[in-house]
Amino acid sequence: MSDIPGGPMESRPVHFIWILDVSFSMSGEKIGTVNYAIREAIPEMRAVAHDQPSAQLMVRVLTFSATPRWHVATPVPVEQFTWQEVGVDGGTNLGDALKAVARELETPPMPRRALKPVLTLVSDGQPLDEDWREGLKAIDATPWGRKAVRVAIAIGGDADRSVLQEFLANPELPVLDANSPKQLAAAIRWASTAAVKAASQPVVSGDSGSGGKQLAPAYAPPQLDDDDDDDVW
Known part of the structure; x- marks a missing residue:
């Protein structure tokens, strides 16, 4: 019935991929907050997906340290997605x-x-692999990579924001600074919802993806309130 005029609209998938740094520098409170924040964001992701009937939200997770690993390799509908905690090891090979x-x-x-x-x-x-840009070029070389809604979260003062800005591929889009557990949780919560809303809009002619002007309103940076948080990274 979905192809009959006036019938229900066929849903189309939105693939949401977490790309998580799990190098040794993420040990302790940082990786603990990532695990907590993503787990707590799942109900909000489900709520956003419910409000986007034309979109089916599919989630997966890639972690990287010395090597990349698919923590969740097969796309999972957000309604069935459960968070399995990640640990840390190795260096930061982004490429x-x-x-x-x-x-x-x-x-x-x-x-x-x-x-x-x-x-x-x-x-x-910071990436330890000097040729990390080859990985970015590989993403940009794919049609879906060029169209992708991209979000970058910098944790603490040692994060290389210039690298994350290159990943965004648009100087008008902000890197989200997370300098404490509270800010990191807020940034992950925002990425889990606002980015999904932006991605759930159909691709239109002239939409150039993450570098397009059309996406700028969806990237208004969240207010990462930190008034009562003394633990700064």
């Missing part, structure tokens, strides 16, 4: 992680009829 994501943005495995994917990169450091 291989981005190449792994790029392979998933080809068609196939991405379906032809989809909405813009969401790529959310979370890191507290």
Whole structure:
């Protein structure tokens, strides 16, 4: 009935990919807050998905340290998604992680009829691989990579914000600064909802993806209130 005029609209997938730095520098409170914040954001992601009947939100998770690993390799409908905690190990090799994501943005495995994917990169450091830009080029070389809604969260004062800004591919989009557990939780909560809303809008002619002017209103930076939080990274 979905192809009959006036019938129900067919939903199209929105692929949401967390790209999480799990290097040793993320030990302790940082990785603990990431685990807590993503787990707590899942109900909000479900609520946003429920309000977007034309979109089916599919979630997966890539972690990276010395090597990238698919923590959740197969896209899971957000209604069925449960968070399994991640741990830390190794260094910060970003390039291989981005190449792994790029392979998933080809068609196939991405379906032809989809909405813009969401790529959310979370890191507290600097890439150790000098050729990390090759991974970014691999993402940009895919049609879905160019269309993707991108979010970057910088944890603490050691995070290389210039790298995260390059990932965003648009100087008008802000890197979200998370300098405490409270700010990190707020940034993850925002990325889990606002970015999904932006991605759930159909791709239109002339939409150039994360670099397009059309997405700028969806990226109004959240208010990361920190008045009563003394624990600063």
